[in-house]
Amino acid sequence: MLLAGLAVVLALVLWAWGRRLGGAGSGGARRGPWGLVLRHWLALRVLGRAAGWQRRHLEQASKDVRRSQEHLLLRLQGGAGAAEPGTGAGHRGGFHRPLPRRGGAVAGRAGEIHRLVSGCPGSVSISLSLPAQGPVLYLDVLRRVFPEALRPRGTARFSWARGCSLPAAAWPLPTLYCAPEEAGAVPSRAAALYVQLLFALRERALRALEAGLVSELYDALGVLRAGWQGLAQDLASGRLSPRLELPEGTRAECARGWDGVARRLWPRLQVVVAAEPSGEQLYGEALRESECRGLPFYCPFYGAAGALLGVNLWPEQPDSRYLLCPGWAFCEFLPAGPGAEGPPETVLLADVQEGQEYELVLTAQAGLSRCPLSCHLPTPCAPHHSPTPRHPHTPLQTLSVRGEGVPEERFYQSLRRAVAMWPGARLVDYVCAESSLLGASSGACAPHYQVFVELRGVRDLSEAQRYKLDQCLQEDFPVYKTFRLKGSIGPVRLHLVAAGAFRELRDAAGPLGPMARVLRESRPLHFIQSRVVS
Structure with missing residues (x-):
């Protein structure tokens, strides 16, 4: 734990250093390339150490899921009046809020529940309340499967953050992004995507395209489709400061058409990183068929209700599956599918059955609310008995x-x-x-x-x-x-x-x-x- 804490502190120091020298993400207009390379190299060394520790910690927690969940529940309850490990977490009496019955407001109509499960699987943007282990594991997985993906300024990020949230990699690896952090904090979403696209177009050697949601990448590339000539003119005239230069061949590639244009504009692209909830399936399909044809898509996180629940450790697989991390949120499961119409009775994380379909019941730090989230999880068991949901299904509305x-x-x-x-x-x-x-x-x-x-x-x-x-x-x-x-x-x-x-x-x-x-x-x-x- 001490080693991980020191790694996070050092990563934050490097991030603050980058902001002071001219802006995180872009490398800064006033900083030379050697300074960028040095910072990036140091951050990668810290990341490697922190990721190794986090992997060992996750493996240990997954070996004894029941004990990990019990300790987490005690932490969430603050220890006041909570049962001792081995007695409390396995009993329903520790919760004072009953579950709504099936067919009630939770199971269907969107309003409140839509807000709870938005980003399930979760956006790669995270807030301060989510576990710091998530970004570290995500970057380590990305480096392992796509070795070139963590090059300095090798990732284009498309997201409107309003200045209140950071990309997943902004803390441990702030030199990853080709655009400055401020590009996502402009007054409107449309303007943010336009500016971020401008920065991306000048970086011929991009390795990854990243977005909080697949709709943001879809809209950014839609701007390219609808107004690429204006973008090219802006790049050539340098309307943004510092001067943005037009890469050779950008106009020609856009004029050729849109099928596979991402790989033609950025020949070294390796991966698209974006959350793709079921409601945005249409955008993912459109990108795979046209602009991003031939590129693998990777959704790194599974999150809901303000909590990070799991991480995708297998980005090379076409169908997303996630390891639910037992130390991140307290999870229960309602049996779903045929024969599951009776009164709600939850199953603990350690007791899920292979091949059974469940609904997730989440207790997280944010509000300590215990509520069913309409995310159906077919759960074949992973090594060490921590379930790995496949094809996360979110019938939100x-x-x-x-x-x-x-x-x-x-x-x-x-x-x-x-x-x-x-x-x-x-x-x-x-x-x-x-x-x-x-x-x-x-x-x-x-x-x-x-x-x-x-x-x-x-x-x-x-x-x-x-x-x-x-x-x-x-x-x-x-x-x-x-x-x-x-x-x-x-x-x-x-x-x-x-x-x-x-x-x-x-x-x-x-x-x-x-x-x-x-x-x-x-x-x-x-x-x-x-x-x-x-």
Whole structure:
């Protein structure tokens, strides 16, 4: 513990030194390359020592998960009135707040729960309250699998932080980023992504693209797609200070098209680091098919409710899996899937069964709240009995105007089927809402779904084409079909919005977590309504 503490202190000293000499991340305009290389080399040495200790500590904690969780729970409770290890953590009596029953507010409708699970799997941005071990382990894993990824100024970061949070690697390795920290603290999200993209374009030797959420990388590369000529002019004219020079060939690569453009602009790219919650699956798919084709994607952290729960130690695998770290948050599990409809009764981390599907119940430092988080975890056991969730599934929200309960992820699959029936159409983005949110403006018809989509390849749809979505929903959800046949649910109303409308919506919303697919507030609904073109 002492060694790890000294390593963190030294890393913070190096970070403060970098800020004093001209700004973390960019290397500073007033600092020469040798100073940058020296700082980076020292930080890597400290990182290696700290990572080795953290790996040994994690391995030891994973060998005795039950004891690790008991000690953590005692720490969270402050020791006051808590049971001794071996007696308290395994009993439900130590918690005074009962779990909500299945089917209640926790299991479905978004509001509060959406905020709790946003970033599950977690964003690579962390706050001071999260374990310092996370960034150290993440950087060590990255260096082990992608040896060139930790080069000085070799990572482009895309995120709007409002100056209140730092990238995961900012403490232990502040010289990693090609743009200064201030680039993420400009007045708006759109401006931040634009400035960060400018800094990235001048660094031909980038090894990694990083974003807090995959939507931020999607929007940054969307800026490149929509306005690369203006970006090139800004780079050539040096409108930002210090003068930014245009790398040779940038214009030519953009003019060639967008498939694989990231690797053509930055030939040494090795990895894309970004959180990809289920609500942002659409953006990850689009990037893999076009701009980031051929690049591996790596989500390093699994987090929820302000707590870091686990780390992805296997970035080389295409399907993300995470080692739940028993010393980071107290975890219980509600059995999910077939035969799990009874009263809530949790299973402790040490008692999960291989192959069983669970919902996570989290007790973390932030508020000491004990609440179920709708993250379904198929948990084949990892070495030393610490479970490794695969394919984290986050059914954050549902559409339900008559109790039919259509989960957002399954709605997305129905929408994709409908889009495939529209010749030439490609889905760019979408949100949906229940008609009750519109109030009297929804008309006198039965409750229904309002769906807003941005498409590429078509300008308009016929009424018959729009109705395809309602047909797909009826085929995929028998309960919905029953209500439709009875007339107690009206047909889906599908609206086309202008190009860029959803990027504007995210810019207006600010850094509030993953994209909400089911709107629960009137303000964003009215915003997207104002962009309807058909």
